[in-house]
Amino acid sequence: MTTLSRRGLLAAGGAVVVAAATSACSVKEPSSSSGQKAITFLTFETPNLTPAYWDAAIKRVTGKNPDIKVQKLVSPTADGRTDYAKQLLTSGQFPDVMIAVSPAGFAEAGALYAWSPAELKDFVYPTANPIKGKYYQLPANTQTIPPVYYNKPMFAEAGITTTPTTWAQLLTAAAALKAKGRTPFVVGGGKDAFASAMILDGIVSVDIYGTTPDWMTRRRAGTVKFSDADFTAALAKFADLAAKGYLKASDVSRDYAATEQAFLDGKGAMYPMGNWFAANADGKSHSFEIGVFNLPSADGRTVVPAYTGGGMIVSAKAANLDTAKRFALAFQVDKTQLDASVKADGLIPAIKGYTPPSTVGPVYRAGYDLYQQAVTKNEVVHAFRWETADDGLLPGMTDKVDAAAQDLITGRKNPAQAGAYLDAEWAKAGG
Template identity: 60%
Template sequence: MRSRTMLSALAFTAALALSGCAAGASGNGSAQGDGSKGKVTLTFLTFETPNLTAKYWDDAIARASDEVPGVTIKKLVAPSADRVGYAKQLAASGQLPDIMIAVSPNGFAQAGQLAPWTDAELVDFVSPHSNPIGGKVYQLPYNTQPTPLVYYNKSDFAAAGIKAPPKTYAELLDDSAKLKAKGINPFVVGGGGKDTWADMYPLISTVATDTYKQTPDWLAQKAAGKVKFTDPAFTKAAAKVAALAKNGYVDTAGLSRSYADNEQAFRDNKGAMYPMGSWFAASADAKKPGFDVGVFPWPSDDGSLVVPAYTGGGMSVSSKAPNVDLAKKWALAFMLDKTSLDNSVKSDGAIIALKDYTPPSGMGPVYTETVRLYQDAAKQNAIVNAFSIETGDGSMPAGLADKAAAGVADLINGEKTAGQFGSFLDDEWAKASR
C-alpha cells in the first residue's frame, strides 16, 4: 500500500512517540540492548489493516518472542500506508527499525542499511532468491500475491446476461458494455486520500498482458536505459486504461474513495468488477448474504493466461540492529510460525511461499479459486512481475510508484493521454535517478 501524503515534521515526531509499544518477551532492555548477553530490545515496524489488526500483530509477536528468549520487541505501527516513506524518515533521523515487514528493501539495501539473508536462512522458502539486489536477498520471500486478479459480482453478471467470465480483452470490453447498458458500473476503482496506490490495478493488469508478457524483463531494460515509457510497448497498455474510463466503464468519481471505502463500494454493489490483490479473497469469503463473488485473471488480447504476481513481503533486518543475529533469528521465528501463517491466510488471503506449508482447512471458495488460478498460471509459466511492485534489481527508483499512481489518476480522469503519461514517467524516473 502506498501514499503520496507525507507527515509533517511535527506529525512525524508525534506519530513516532505514539506508535511504539513493547510486546512479546518480558524484560527491561535498553534501546541499544545488551547483545553480548543475548538480551536486547529490537524495534519492529509493522502496519495495521482491517484484516491485519493490532491483535493479530501482538499475538504473533508474542509467539515469536517465546521462541527467541532474551528479545523484547518494541512495535512501531506505520501511521500511513506509505511504509517505505515512513521508514525513510526514521532512517534519516538515525532510527531505522531493527526489523521491518512488507517494506521494500530497494534503496535501503543499496545504502548498506540492511543485512542480507544467507542461503542457509532461506532454506525453507519456495523461491529463496526472489527479488535479489546485487545478487543478495534482503527481504524474506514468504508470501505470494497475484496482483491483481479481477473479483466480480456474479449477480451483476447474470443481470447483464453474462454467462461466464471473459477470456479475451475483447470479451471484457463487450461485457463492460453489457453491464453499462443495464445501468451497472463495470469497474470499481479507488485511490483517494492517502491510498493513491489503489488506482494502479487496471494499469498493472494491462502492463502484464501487453508489455511484460512479451518482454518479462521490460522494467529492467528501462533501468538499463534500453526502453522508455513512451515506447508503444508501454503506451498501448496505458491507452487501454484511458479508454476504459473514456467509455464510461470506470466511475471516475470513485477515485476519491479510500482503499477501505473502495472495497466497501464493491460490497455495496456500486460496480460489478473489482481489480484487486489476492488478499481480497479472504474478505470476499467473509461475505454477506447475497454477495456472491467470483474471480478471473485480467484477459489478454489473444486469451492466453497472464497473471502478475509478487513474492516477498517478509522481514528485513537492519545492518545496524544492536544484535543482527538475534534480530534475524526472531524474524525467522515470526515468519515460520504456523499459527501466524494460518492467521495470515485466514485474515488476509496469503498464499504462503514456504516448503511443505499446508493452508488451514475450511478456506472459502473465493480463496480456493484464487489459489487455483495462481497455481495454473505457475504451471503454464504464465506468471509475470506486477508493475511498480517489483523490489529487486531493475525495479523502479524509490518513490516513483507513488508518482505513477498520481499519473494513473490523471490517465483515468482524461487529464493525460497515454503518451503524456509515458513522458511523465520518463521524466520522473530521470529525476528519481539523479
C-alpha cells in the same frame, strides 16, 4: 494486504536513504535485566491486518523465544510504510525489523542485512528479488496482482454467462453491465493511491511483461521507455475504460478501505485487486456470491502477474542483530502464523512444504487454484509496480505510476502525456 499517505512524508526517494545510512542507528528499549534482548518491529495496519493480528503474531514468536522483547511500531499509513521507514532512517530511528517495506535504496546504502543461502533454505523462491546479487527481503509470500473479483448476480443480470478470457470479451461484459445501470469497475485512490492503478498494473503486466518479461530490466538499461509505443498502448487501454464510463473519475478520492467496502456493498460489478482481498471476500458480510478470474490478455493467452517477497527486512546496524534475524525468520516460517496470514490477508505463503488449511474460504481457494495452474503452466510474470529489486521500478516511482493512473482516469493527461511524465520522473529518480 500488503496494501501498501506517502504524500507529505518524504519526496527525495533513495537519495535520502544514501545520505542517512552512514549515520543512522536503531532506536530500541535497552535489554532488560532479565536477559531479554529488545528489538523494534515496524508494521502497518489495514482492514485485514488489524492491531490484534500483529499483537497475536508477535506473541506467537516471543512465546517460543522468551528472550526476545519486541517494541511494535506502526506506520502512520498503510501505503506509506516505505517512506515512513525512510523518515525513521533520516532521523536516526531506523527500526530493527520491518515487514513489507521495499528494500530498494536501503540495501544499496548498506542499511540492510543480506540474508545467507542457509538462512533462506525454507523459502520456495530463495533467489527472488536480488539487489546487486544479494537478498535483503525474506521471500515470504506470493501475491497475485490483480485478479479480477466479480459480483456473480450482476454478471447474470447483464446476461454474462462466462468469465472473460480476452480483452474484447471484458469490454463486452463492461458494456453489458453499464447498460444495466451498473458501474463495471470499482476503483479507488485517496490516501491509498495504489487503488487507482490496479487495472493499469495488470494491463502492463499482461500485455508487456507477457511478451517481454525483462522489460523493466531493459528500462533500467535505458533501451526502452514509458513513452514507447507498446507502453503507451497499455496506458491507452486503461484510459479507454475511463473514457467509456466503465469506471468513475470521482472514485479516485476514495481510500482503500472505502473502495473495498464499495464493492462489498454492491456498488460495482468488478474489483481488480491483489489476492489479499480474498480474505475479506470470504470473511466480511456481503449479500452476493463473489467469483474471480484472471485479467484477460488480447488473445486469450493466460498471463498471471505475481510478486513474491513482502517479508521481513532487518537493519544491518541493529544492536541486537542476531536477535532481530531470529525473530524475523521465526515469524515468517511459523505454521500458525502462516495460517493466520492466509486467513487475515489472503496470502499465498512461499514456504517449502506449506499448504493452506482445508478451511479456507471459496474465494481464496479459487484464486489460489488459478495461481497454482499458472505456475504449473509457466504462465506467471512479475507484477508491474510491485517489484522491489533490480528488476523493479526505481525508488519513488511507484507514486508516479499511481499519479499517472489517476491522471488518465480523470483526463488530466492523455496516454502520450502520461508516458512522457513517467520518463521524466524516471530521469529525476536517477534512471
